[in-house]
Amino acid sequence: MTEKLYVSSSPHFRGKNSTARIMGNVLIALIPAVVAGTILFGWRVLLIVAFCNVSCVLLEYLCRKVMKRENTIGDLSAMVTGTLLALSLPVTIPLALAFFGCAVAIVVAKQFFGGLGQNFINPAVTGRVAMAVSFPSQMTDWSLLNGALDAVTAATPRAPDGQWTYLDLFLGNVNGSVGETCKIAILAGFVYLTVRRVINPIIPVLYVGSVAALSPLFGQDPLFEVLSGGLLFVAVFMATDYVTSPLSMKGKAIYAVGLGVITILIRVYASLPECVSFAVMLMNILTPHIDRLTVPKPFGASA
Amino acid sequence: MAKTSLTHEFTKGILKENPVLCLLLGTCPTLAVTTSASNAVGMGVAATLVLASSNAVISLLRKAIPDSVRIPAYITVIAGFVTIVQLLIKAYLPAVDESLGIFLPLIVVNCIMLGRAEMFANKNSILPSILDGLGMGVGFTAALLCMGIVRELFGTGNVFGNTLLPESIFTPITIFILPAGGFFVFGMLIALANRLQKGRLRGKDFGCENCAMASACQKSGNCKEGAEAV
Numbered sequence: 001m002t003e004k005l006y007v008s009s010s011p012h013f014r015g016k017n018s019t020a021r022i023m024g025n026v027l028i029a030l031i032p033a034v035v036a037g038t039i040l041f042g043w044r045v046l047l048i049v050a051f052c053n054v055s056c057v058l059l060e061y062l063c064r065k066v067m068k069r070e071n072t073i074g075d076l077s078a079m080v081t082g083t084l085l086a087l088s089l090p091v092t093i094p095l096a097l098a099f100f101g102c103a104v105a106i107v108v109a110k111q112f113f114g115g116l117g118q119n120f121i122n123p124a125v126t127g128r129v130a131m132a133v134s135f136p137s138q139m140t141d142w143s144l145l146n147g148a149l150d151a152v153t154a155a156t157p158r159a160p161d162g163q164w165t166y167l168d169l170f171l172g173n174v175n176g177s178v179g180e181t182c183k184i185a186i187l188a189g190f191v192y193l194t195v196r197r198v199i200n201p202i203i204p205v206l207y208v209g210s211v212a213a214l215s216p217l218f219g220q221d222p223l224f225e226v227l228s229g230g231l232l233f234v235a236v237f238m239a240t241d242y243v244t245s246p247l248s249m250k251g252k253a254i255y256a257v258g259l260g261v262i263t264i265l266i267r268v269y270a271s272l273p274e275c276v277s278f279a280v281m282l283m284n285i286l287t288p289h290i291d292r293l294t295v296p297k298p299f300g301a302s303a
Numbered sequence: 304m305a306k307t308s309l310t311h312e313f314t315k316g317i318l319k320e321n322p323v324l325c326l327l328l329g330t331c332p333t334l335a336v337t338t339s340a341s342n343a344v345g346m347g348v349a350a351t352l353v354l355a356s357s358n359a360v361i362s363l364l365r366k367a368i369p370d371s372v373r374i375p376a377y378i379t380v381i382a383g384f385v386t387i388v389q390l391l392i393k394a395y396l397p398a399v400d401e402s403l404g405i406f407l408p409l410i411v412v413n414c415i416m417l418g419r420a421e422m423f424a425n426k427n428s429i430l431p432s433i434l435d436g437l438g439m440g441v442g443f444t445a446a447l448l449c450m451g452i453v454r455e456l457f458g459t460g461n462v463f464g465n466t467l468l469p470e471s472i473f474t475p476i477t478i479f480i481l482p483a484g485g486f487f488v489f490g491m492l493i494a495l496a497n498r499l500q501k502g503r504l505r506g507k508d509f510g511c512e513n514c515a516m517a518s519a520c521q522k523s524g525n526c527k528e529g530a531e532a533v
Binding site for chain 1: 478
């Protein structure tokens with residue numbers, strides 16, 4: 001009996017899930033969107049994705065170093081932020097501006113508040129909104145760079161004179177940010193994340209569903225509202241962020257319907273190109289309050 | 304009063320009790336007028352003049368003003384000086400008046416003026432009060448100037464209207480001159496000021512004698528270490 005027996009406190013069995021594993025799964029789910037973006041918009045998409053990834057990881061590393069905190073680049077969350085941000089930019093974006101977006105996302109929105117798990121707002125959405133507010137012309141420079149046509153600038157389907165068919169919208173054969181146009185790729189990512197149980201489908205389904213259900217009330221075409229803009233992309237990858245969405249099922253439902261209401265209101269009544277991003281930011285801010293109001297009752301507890 | 308203490312009344316407003324970055328007073332003009340460095344200086348100088356003169360007069364009248372109506376009395380004195388400064392600026396610097404707009408007359412209700420009257424001038428004689436007002440004014444101007452330079456440089460590429468970063472090499476980051484960017488820069492400057500403070504104060508130094516709010520605190524000297532400020 002030379003070996004000592006240790007009795008530790010619970011838990012004694014641990015799941016294999018870790019932050020790095022979850023983030024890795026999100027990165028896998030983003031691959032179809034990156035591939036589709038590259039096919040639709042050209043090789044520059046890969047350059048933007050790589051650049052944003054390197055910038056975000058580097059900035060995270062430097063931030064943790066300067067703040068003398070434990071290094072967290074191994075949890076892959078900076079790569080998820082970088083990829084999400086890159087996929088929500090137009091293909092023509094100058095890299096210096098993309099770097100500013102990465103800096104806002106990682107330094108201001110994430111590390112200033114204490115890093116992953118402490119950020120009250122989704123870093124990628126914050127980076128995108130900061131860029132959209134700062135560089136309105138560069139962020140809406142929609143040039144289609146596919147194949148023989150070198151650089152054709154055309155309006156996105158959400159512009160008043162945009163040309164589109166439902167099939168184009170579904171396949172992504174329209175202008176927009178590089179990752180948000182091809183709905184098949186986004187749906188592939190959604191199915192993967194749901195099957196791997198990384199995300200709970202309630203937020204994307206209720207978000208998109210409430211937009212579809214509300215749009216006839218405002219005289220909008222529901223199918224167009226769902227398929228156009230960044231709605232699906234944001235609903236699947238950004239609205240489901242663990243840190244900034246409510247914990248309980250009831251809370252998630254309130255959050256998702258709130259997103260839908262804000263999105264449709266901004267789309268109908270405001271002339272902003274950022275409806276889904278602003279909706280996510282606003283609901284992120286409300287998330288702690290939703291959590292407080294929807295604390296689940298323990299089984300057997302009295303009301 | 305000893306000379307060192309008079310110097311302290313002047314210098315405390317610059318960093319240790321900086322009205323904007325440590326006391327968090329006067330936030331509204333700080334965010335609103337700092338879209339350019341020259342606006343920031345205009346606002347800072349106007350506020351400094353008002354602060355020094357109103358502190359002087361309130362200090363002289365501190366025994367004459369009944370306690371129950373002191374706030375209206377302070378506001379009246381401050382409003383008088385704001386009117387003087389505003390008319391002077393309108394007459395001699397119409398461009399500054401144009402760009403500061405409503406925030407110039409709003410100095411009347413700026414918390415820094417009332418705060419210094421209530422915290423300092425009504426308890427101290429005229430010379431320390433003037434120095435306190437000047438020091439606070441310099442601190443206010445310095446904080447505004449820092450914000451103005453950062454916001455103008457990144458938001459437009461200029462500083463005091465001179466182009467430092469031409470558009471060929473730098474795309475102006477518009478968010479810096481929008482209100483949201485003002486809050487970003489403000490937050491970062493507060494963090495920086497805190498950092499500079501903590502570099503000098505260590506461990507037990509965080510008592511009442513080193514607290515920026517001590518002069519206004521009811522429990523000054525009685526509060527326990529680590530307890531919530533009241």
